[in-house]
Amino acid sequence: MRIFHIQSSGVQELDVLPHAPPEQGFFWIACARPAFQAQLAEVQGALQRLTGLQLVDLHVSDLLNGQLPSHYDYTSQYDLLVFRRLATVPSEDSADTAKATHRRGGTPVLRRIDTSPVGFAVFDRVLLTVHPGDCSVRDAYAARLLAPAPMDPREGRANPTASGSRKPTSPADLMLRVVNLMVDGYLDLRRELSRELDHWQTELLKPRARNVNWSSLLEARLALHALDEICEDQRTAVQDWIDALETWETPQTPAGMRDLDLLKVRSRDVLEHIERVVHHVRRMEQSTETTVQMHFSMQGNRTNDIMRTLTALTAVFLPLNLIAGIFGMNFEFIPLVHKQDGFWWAMGSMITIATLLIAVFWRKRYLARTGS
Numbered sequence: 001m002r003i004f005h006i007q008s009s010g011v012q013e014l015d016v017l018p019h020a021p022p023e024q025g026f027f028w029i030a031c032a033r034p035a036f037q038a039q040l041a042e043v044q045g046a047l048q049r050l051t052g053l054q055l056v057d058l059h060v061s062d063l064l065n066g067q068l069p070s071h072y073d074y075t076s077q078y079d080l081l082v083f084r085r086l087a088t089v090p091s092e093d094s095a096d097t098a099k100a101t102h103r104r105g106g107t108p109v110l111r112r113i114d115t116s117p118v119g120f121a122v123f124d125r126v127l128l129t130v131h132p133g134d135c136s137v138r139d140a141y142a143a144r145l146l147a148p149a150p151m152d153p154r155e156g157r158a159n160p161t162a163s164g165s166r167k168p169t170s171p172a173d174l175m176l177r178v179v180n181l182m183v184d185g186y187l188d189l190r191r192e193l194s195r196e197l198d199h200w201q202t203e204l205l206k207p208r209a210r211n212v213n214w215s216s217l218l219e220a221r222l223a224l225h226a227l228d229e230i231c232e233d234q235r236t237a238v239q240d241w242i243d244a245l246e247t248w249e250t251p252q253t254p255a256g257m258r259d260l261d262l263l264k265v266r267s268r269d270v271l272e273h274i275e276r277v278v279h280h281v282r283r284m285e286q287s288t289e290t291t292v293q294m295h296f297s298m299q300g301n302r303t304n305d306i307m308r309t310l311t312a313l314t315a316v317f318l319p320l321n322l323i324a325g326i327f328g329m330n331f332e333f334i335p336l337v338h339k340q341d342g343f344w345w346a347m348g349s350m351i352t353i354a355t356l357l358i359a360v361f362w363r364k365r366y367l368a369r370t371g372s
Contacts, residue, residue: 001031001039002142006167006174011145017046026125026171030138036130037064043128051123053077063119063130070117070233072240079122081175081241084115084230085137085182115230118182120175127171129178137185141178169259176266179238183273197284224285231278238274242267312366316357320350 003014007025018027027050029043036043044054055063059080062068073080116132131138145167168174197220245264251257327334327346336342361367 001029001035002138004028004030004142004145006145008167008169011167013142013146017042019046019049021050021125026127026174028127028129028171028174030129030131030135030142032133032135033064033066033130034133047123047126047128050126051077055121055128059121063121066116066132068117070230070237072237072244074244077123079120079172079241079244081120081122081179081237082117083120083179083182083234083237084117085132085185115227118178120178122171122175125171127174129175137178137182141181169262172263173259173266176263176270180266180270180273183234183270183277186277193284197288221285221288224281224288227281228278228285231274231281235271235274235278238267238271242271308366312361316354316361319353319357323350323353 003017005012005014005018005022005025005027007022017029029046031039031043040060047054055078056075059073059075062073062080062082068082070084071082118132118137119128119130121128129138168177242264245260245267248260251260323346327337336345339345358367
């Protein structure tokens with residue numbers, strides 16, 4: 001478990017759970033799911049001291065559930081958002097990660113995508129987050145928060161207001177930033193995933209492709225379909241959050257209005273990023289499906305070419321078989337049978353007929369050479 005006190009002037013990491021509400025800024029209590037389950041009583045007690053209330057039992061169950069889909073819920077005192085992350089698997093220590101990875105098949109990139117849920121409980125002065133066992137998202141954003149502000153070359157000192165170094169202004173703002181970081185984690189995988197799927201498509205579209213791993217391809221299609229469903233749940237959850245923002249009480253101060261407007265802008269930005277992920281996943285699904293159909297179409301065309309060639313060759317030899325069958329009859333008097341040059345007349349006729357038929361079929365492209 002990691003606890004942070006976030007203010008506009010800086011971020012301080014605490015060793016123990018705080019006992020009183022902050023005079024300035026807010027607290028971020030970030031813990032792994034096993035730690036949250038083991039220290040549930042301490043966390044609930046800290047929330048009671050800091051906010052005057054505790055999490056309801058149903059929301060506690062949601063935060064402890066490692067298979068829950070993305071969704072949004074609320075009470076009169078706090079908001080709850082469960083968001084399944086889309087990021088590479090950094091560790092194999094997490095039970096949730098291992099289960100999610102075991103279910104995901106297909107390409108190695110798809111196996112590395114982790115979709116474990118992350119829970120956010122947003123209070124007025126406290127943000128409680130519950131992460132999978134590896135806590136990679138928490139540690140990544142914590143490192144960003146604790147990083148020193150960039151130096152201002154004109155003043156020769158750190159500039160806390162520089163772009164990219166502004167601290168979150170509220171627990172809701174911090175939640176949206178962490179969610180955006182999780183979504184961007186998948187966007188970073190687009191190039192690698194697209195390159196690997198393009199390689200599969202190239203292999204499928206080869207004219208003589210035979211050794212195709214259909215089980216892996218089916219697993220990849222199922223994995224992409226599962227990602228599509230996950231992204232749809234994410235989009236619905238964030239859209240519900242945006243709708244809830246519209247019901248918030250309008251602040252009476254310009255600073256409060258600005259903070260609320262920034263929350264709405266950041267929420268719409270997160271939603272736009274999720275829609276980009278949905279668009280990319282669906283495009284890959286369609287591309288994979290189209291490639292499979294083209295593969296079978298090419299195999300069907302190749303089979304048709306083979307059957308056409310065999311049919312043409314059969315048609316060439318049918319007259320020859322007829323001639324051979326006639327001269328093989330057990331009649332005593334057959335033309336050319338008792339003549340000395342009868343055999344050569346028959347062979348010449350057969351060769352002439354075969355040559356004419358081959359020339360006709362070649363002209364009609366029944367025996368045309370197919371490209372490799």
